Amino acid sequence: MNTEGPTQEEFEKLLRWLDPDRDKAGEKYQKIRNRLIGVFSSRGCCDTDDLADKSINVVTSKIDWLLGNYVGEPALYFYGVAKKIYLESIKPKPPPNVDPPDPQPQEVEELATHLDECLEALPQPDRDLVLRYHEFEKQEKIQNRKSLAEKLKLSRNALRIKVCHIHSKLKKCIELRLRGSST
Amino acid sequence: MESTNHDQARIRDYLLGRLSDEEQQKIEERLMIEDNLFNELEVSKCELTEEYCANELAQSERRWFKQHYLASAKGRQEHVFALALDLLKPPVPAPQKLNWFERLQGFVKVHRWALAASASAALVILVAGPFIFRRPPPTSYAFTLTSTLGRRSSDEARYFKAPLTRDTGELRITLQLPEGVTRGTDYRIELDDRSKTTSLKAASQDANSVVVVIPAASLREGLYALRLYTLKPDGTEQLIPGEYLFELMSPERLTAPNPEQQTR
Numbered sequence: 534m535n536t537e538g539p540t541q542e543e544f545e546k547l548l549r550w551l552d553p554d555r556d557k558a559g560e561k562y563q564k565i566r567n568r569l570i571g572v573f574s575s576r577g578c579c580d581t582d583d584l585a586d587k588s589i590n591v592v593t594s595k596i597d598w599l600l601g602n603y604v605g606e607p608a609l610y611f612y613g614v615a616k617k618i619y620l621e622s623i624k625p626k627p628p629p630n631v632d633p634p635d636p637q638p639q640e641v642e643e644l645a646t647h648l649d650e651c652l653e654a655l656p657q658p659d660r661d662l663v664l665r666y667h668e669f670e671k672q673e674k675i676q677n678r679k680s681l682a683e684k685l686k687l688s689r690n691a692l693r694i695k696v697c698h699i700h701s702k703l704k705k706c707i708e709l710r711l712r713g714s715s716t
Numbered sequence: 717m718e719s720t721n722h723d724q725a726r727i728r729d730y731l732l733g734r735l736s737d738e739e740q741q742k743i744e745e746r747l748m749i750e751d752n753l754f755n756e757l758e759v760s761k762c763e764l765t766e767e768y769c770a771n772e773l774a775q776s777e778r779r780w781f782k783q784h785y786l787a788s789a790k791g792r793q794e795h796v797f798a799l800a801l802d803l804l805k806p807p808v809p810a811p812q813k814l815n816w817f818e819r820l821q822g823f824v825k826v827h828r829w830a831l832a833a834s835a836s837a838a839l840v841i842l843v844a845g846p847f848i849f850r851r852p853p854p855t856s857y858a859f860t861l862t863s864t865l866g867r868r869s870s871d872e873a874r875y876f877k878a879p880l881t882r883d884t885g886e887l888r889i890t891l892q893l894p895e896g897v898t899r900g901t902d903y904r905i906e907l908d909d910r911s912k913t914t915s916l917k918a919a920s921q922d923a924n925s926v927v928v929v930i931p932a933a934s935l936r937e938g939l940y941a942l943r944l945y946t947l948k949p950d951g952t953e954q955l956i957p958g959e960y961l962f963e964l965m966s967p968e969r970l971t972a973p974n975p976e977q978q979t980r
Contacts, residue, residue: 568748571757574791575731575744577784608748616741632779633787636796645800652804667801670770671939672963690724697759704797 539593546596551607565589565608569615576619584622588615644707651706655699663699666692723753725864725958727760732773733780734957761785765794769802774908774941774959857932858888860925861942863958875939880964884932888919889960891926891944897956899923900946904953908941939963 539547551565552558569585578584591614592599603610652660662681669677682692729735730743747754767773768781785791861876878887893899903918905928914934920927926944942960945953 565748568754570790571754572744572747574788575757575761575785577787577791579787579789581788581790606749609745612745612748632782633792636792636799641796641799641803644796645803648797648800649804664804667766667805671772672965693763694755694759697762700762700797704793707797 539590539596543593543596546600547593550596550600561607562589565611568608569611572612572615573619578619578622584615584618588618591618644711647707647710648703650710651703654706655702659699659702663696663703666696723756724760727753727756728764728864729957731757731760731764731781731785732777733784734955739957761791761794762798765791765798766801769795769798772939775913776908855883856886856888856929857884858890859962860890860892861960861962862892863894863944863956863960875961875963877963877965879967880932880935880937881967886932887930887935889928889930889942889962891928891942891960893924893926893944894956894958898946898954900948900954902947904945904947906943906945908943909938935964937964937966 548555548558548562551561566585566589569588570581573581573584588611592611599607599610652663655663662685665681666678668674678692679689682689685692687695726735726743730740735743743753747757764773764781765786768778768786771778773781786795857878859876859878891905903921903926905916905918905926907914907916907930916928916930918926919929928942940962942962944956944960946956947953
């Protein structure tokens with residue numbers, strides 16, 4: 534299977550295959566890439582970005598054939614290629630059934646410092662929500678979240694999605710700080 | 717638009733290794749093209765990581781989750797994030813501990829006259845007690861559970877709450893079989909208390925349910941998961957997807973009664 538980088542011409546053909554509008558094609562490309570990363574991470578792959586890019590490169594290298602022959606949802610073709618890439622990645626030896634090492638305390642503490650600063654940078658309602666959402670344990674935690682949802686007039690599901698979005702903002706903030714502290 | 721209850725349950729099954737290869741492929745194909753389902757995947761990854769850190773997953777679930785999602789680069793980041801968030805929680809203050817003498821001093825000081833009266837009553841109880849306070853026979857506590865397969869995955873619907881008292885002799889649990897799964901002629905049940913699993917036999921069964929009886933002496937307060945296996949004629953067994961979740965607690969902690977609750 535060819536996993537070398539695509540040519541610019543092939544890449545442009547790929548985008549047109551995804552959508553005639555270049556901006557929309559770019560969005561679809563990014564969406565497919567994110568989905569592949571999501572699937573690879575669910576399967577426990579370490580180098581998810583690399584595997585996703587390899588999958589995309591293989592599809593791109595076949596674009597001429599695809600344009601003339603493939604009928605169906607492009608994302609599913611990418612998935613089919615990704616499955617093969619995954620199997621190849623574990624071919625030398627299947628992943629061992631051993632536990633990966635736990636995060637180190639220093640790593641967690643450093644992140645907690647950045648997290649604290651990023652929480653401060655959040656709008657107050659979001660900050661209060663995420664701190665209150667994670668209070669208590671076990672049964673009390675469940676009751677607390679139910680009360681929070683009722684107070685905010687949200688369904689339980691909408692509340693968990695909202696908190697997850699706030700988590701995403703916090704993670705992006707932390708990533709920027711980590712990059713800043715490493716330069 | 718939010719994902720359906722069934723999709724939420726399927727995504728959890730996917731992330732906890734409960735799907736067959738074919739089911740895994742189907743869900744991954746859907747993840748590639750359905751926005752809501754992919755969003756649900758991302759939310760569930762956060763939640764399961766939190767549950768992992770809080771030790772709320774069954775042992776087999778913990779093992780799978782740690783060796784798969786948490787082993788990925790993204791999963792590790794999520795794990796560190798969840799631990800960091802935990803560090804920022806205010807600590808629950810531990811109750812102040814007095815030694816036994818301090819506790820006794822405090823009690824006597826407050827209840828001097830009551831102690832004198834109760835000493836007299838105690839003498840009466842010692843004589844008449846065995847005849848008056850005979851312990852009632854142990855009870856069998858029965859309830860019905862439905863599988864997590866196809867159920868809403870929101871926390872409050874996951875664990876059926878059941879009381880555990882000194883008089884509970886056994887739990888008689890009816891496990892309703894999910895629709896569409898292959899029925900068997902015999903079943904094995906696995907009880908998971910998050911530290912060990914115990915194999916149990918079905919006490920009885922019919923077309924729609926399996927009954928398991930668990931002696932209460934082997935149980936304590938906490939979270940439990942039951943898994944059901946169909947026993948095939950060739951001696952192999954097949955796990956029925958989904959779990960049956962319940963929590964045992966003292967009657968004082970139990971608040972609202974469950975509609976499925978029965979006692980004998």
